Amino acid sequence: MEILKERIIKDGVAIGTEILKVDSFLNHQIDVVLLSQIGAEFARIFENCGVTKILTIEASGIPIACFAAVHFGNVPVVFAKKAAPSTMTEEFYGAEVKSFTKGTVSVARISKKYLSPEDRVLIVDDFLAHGEAAFGLASLVKQAGAQLVGVGAVIEKQFQGGGKKLTEADVRVESLAVIKSIKDGNIEFA
Amino acid sequence: MEILKERIIKDGVAIGTEILKVDSFLNHQIDVVLLSQIGAEFARIFENCGVTKILTIEASGIPIACFAAVHFGNVPVVFAKKAAPSTMTEEFYGAEVKSFTKGTVSVARISKKYLSPEDRVLIVDDFLAHGEAAFGLASLVKQAGAQLVGVGAVIEKQFQGGGKKLTEADVRVESLAVIKSIKDGNIEFA
Numbered sequence: 042m043e044i045l046k047e048r049i050i051k052d053g054v055a056i057g058t059e060i061l062k063v064d065s066f067l068n069h070q071i072d073v074v075l076l077s078q079i080g081a082e083f084a085r086i087f088e089n090c091g092v093t094k095i096l097t098i099e100a101s102g103i104p105i106a107c108f109a110a111v112h113f114g115n116v117p118v119v120f121a122k123k124a125a126p127s128t129m130t131e132e133f134y135g136a137e138v139k140s141f142t143k144g145t146v147s148v149a150r151i152s153k154k155y156l157s158p159e160d161r162v163l164i165v166d167d168f169l170a171h172g173e174a175a176f177g178l179a180s181l182v183k184q185a186g187a188q189l190v191g192v193g194a195v196i197e198k199q200f201q202g203g204g205k206k207l208t209e210a211d212v213r214v215e216s217l218a219v220i221k222s223i224k225d226g227n228i229e230f231a
Numbered sequence: 232m233e234i235l236k237e238r239i240i241k242d243g244v245a246i247g248t249e250i251l252k253v254d255s256f257l258n259h260q261i262d263v264v265l266l267s268q269i270g271a272e273f274a275r276i277f278e279n280c281g282v283t284k285i286l287t288i289e290a291s292g293i294p295i296a297c298f299a300a301v302h303f304g305n306v307p308v309v310f311a312k313k314a315a316p317s318t319m320t321e322e323f324y325g326a327e328v329k330s331f332t333k334g335t336v337s338v339a340r341i342s343k344k345y346l347s348p349e350d351r352v353l354i355v356d357d358f359l360a361h362g363e364a365a366f367g368l369a370s371l372v373k374q375a376g377a378q379l380v381g382v383g384a385v386i387e388k389q390f391q392g393g394g395k396k397l398t399e400a401d402v403r404v405e406s407l408a409v410i411k412s413i414k415d416g417n418i419e420f421a
Contacts, residue, residue, distance in 0.1 A: 056320070070345045071293075071308040073300045100289035100310065103261075104297045110263045118261040120290065124333060130246070143314060155260045 042082050042217040045195070046230060048075060055223045059201070060142070067195065068101035068167050073108075079217060080108030083165060083193045086215050090190045092116060092163045094156070096182065098138065098149050098174050099123055101167040105195060109165055119156065121149035121178060134184040138177035141170060149177045156185035169194035169216055172203025179212060191215060198223075199231050232272050232407040236420055238265060239386070245413045249391070250332070257385065258291035258357050263298075269407060270298030273355060273383045276405050280380045282306060282353045284346070286372065288328070288339050288364050289313055291357040295385060299355055309346065311339035311368060324374040328367035331360060339367045346375035359384030359406055362393025369402060381405060388413075389421050 054062040066072040092113050097106040098121040106118040123138070124147065133150040140147070156162070164178045175192045182189045189212060197204050197216030200223075207214050219231040244252040256262040282303050287296040288311040296308040313328070314337065323340040330337070346352065354368045365382045372379045379402060387394050387406030390413075397404045409421040 064342065065344070069309065069312065069342060071297060071300070071310070073297055073308060074305050076297070077301070100293060100312070103290060103293045104308070107261060107263055107266070107294045107297055110261070111267070115264050118263060118294070119259065120261070122259065122290070124335075145314075152254065152259060154255070 042079070044078060045075070045218045049196070049218055049228060053228060055226045055228050058223050059198075061196065061198065061220065061223060061228065063167075063196065071104050073104075076104050076108045077111070079105060079195055080110070080112045082217055083109045083163070083215070084112035087163055087190060087193065090163070091161045092190055094119060094160045094162050096121070096151075096156070096162050096164050096178055097166055098178060102165060105165045105167060109163070109193070113163075117155075119151055121151045121181060123147040123149060125150055134181045136177040136180040136184075139171075139173045141173070149174070149181065151181050153185070156182065156187050158186035160185070160187040161190050162187050163190045163193060165193040165195075167195050169197040169203045169207075169214070170201040172206045175203060175207055175212075176210075179207075193217075196220065232269070234268060235265070235385070235408045239408055239418060243418060245416045245418050248413050249388075251386065251388065251410065251413060251418065253357075253386065261294050263294075266294050266298045267301070269295060269385055270300070270302045272407055273299045273353070273405070274302035277353055277380060277383065280353070281351045282380055284309060284350045284352050284377075286311070286341075286346070286352050286354050286368055287356055288368060292355060295355045295357060299353070299383070303353075307345075309341055311341045311371060313337040313339060315340055324371045326367040326370040326374075329361075329363045331363070339364070339371065341371050343375070346372065346377050348376035350375070350377035351380050352377050353380045353383060355383045355385075357385050359387040359393050359397075359404070360391040362396045365393060365397055365402075366400075369397075383407075386410065
């Protein structure tokens with residue numbers, strides 16, 4: 042997605058060889074115009090897949106899921122929670138998810154009410170890095186007996202291998218910007 | 232907002248005397264059509280206030296902020312983070328926020344880059360209960376020297392006093408559904 046790549050070049054900040062900061066438009070401050078374009082692009086890519094639900098994980102995936110949902114004809118969004126609030130009293134599906142940027146392991150949870158075997162689910166997130174979040178969410182879809190249509194990532198850090206692992210597990214992966222390497226402050230796209 | 236109250240009556244679940252669960256459409260599964268209507272309503276209420284930025288806190292405030300931002304003419308959203316990721320390397324404003332439903336205290340953080348003295352900020356969130364999150368976010372706005380236009384809550388639990396405290400602190404509060412009491416599974420609107 043050209044407009045996204047241009048924005049990454051313009052406003053992204055490469056740190057070391059692992060980290061790309063895009064918090065000026067994607068995951069801290071949010072440019073809703075760009076996010077809507079991103080949502081439209083996912084809707085175009087997964088156009089004839091019969092998507093009934095967009096699944097993501099809090100927090101940065103939520104705006105992406107919401108704008109995508111609009112372009113998929115207003116299907117519902119469900120976001121997995123990383124901590125169980127006291128109001129989450131019913132049964133849930135759970136899967137462990139490791140965060141490399143936060144150095145934490147949490148359990149992604151969704152209430153069993155919000156995924157059913159009839160659902161055709163698209164998982165979206167801001168980054169696809171090692172694939173931990175995507176595999177966790179895919180596990181929730183499987184536990185519900187729902188159909189996983191694919192994983193849509195805004196930015197894939199190809200060198201961290203998550204995309205390859207998902208593809209090898211027969212999951213369709215579509216990333217709007219794929220980064221091959223980060224070196225000396227430079228971002229190389231695949 | 233009538234359509235919201237109707238939805239709360241239809242799909243909300245009252246637990247004890249304190250908790251209203253609305254996770255089928257607002258803060259776990261998300262109805263993007265309703266959320267867009269909510270965003271439009273905030274834009275109508277705060278129409279001539281010169282809002283330049285929508286501020287919220289992760290996670291449930293994010294979809295509300297995003298849809299509101301669209302209706303305010305695509306102003307940027309900023310969401311405060313409850314944990315500092317390793318990518319948050321620059322200076323930030325911070326304020327302690329207590330969560331009654333999670334029983335935790337966290338520090339709401341925003342990078343100093345994303346709020347400036349020129350900003351006119353609308354704070355939005357899913358619930359206004361004891362006012363902890365709203366006061367925390369208002370503190371971030373103040374630290375930045377920005378102007379706080381007001382607080383927009385989707386649901387205010389009036390009996391928990393946050394709205395009153397904010398009003399007494401000269402903050403404009405606009406809640407789309409105000410709940411007077413929750414008793415025996417019944418929701419009484421103000």
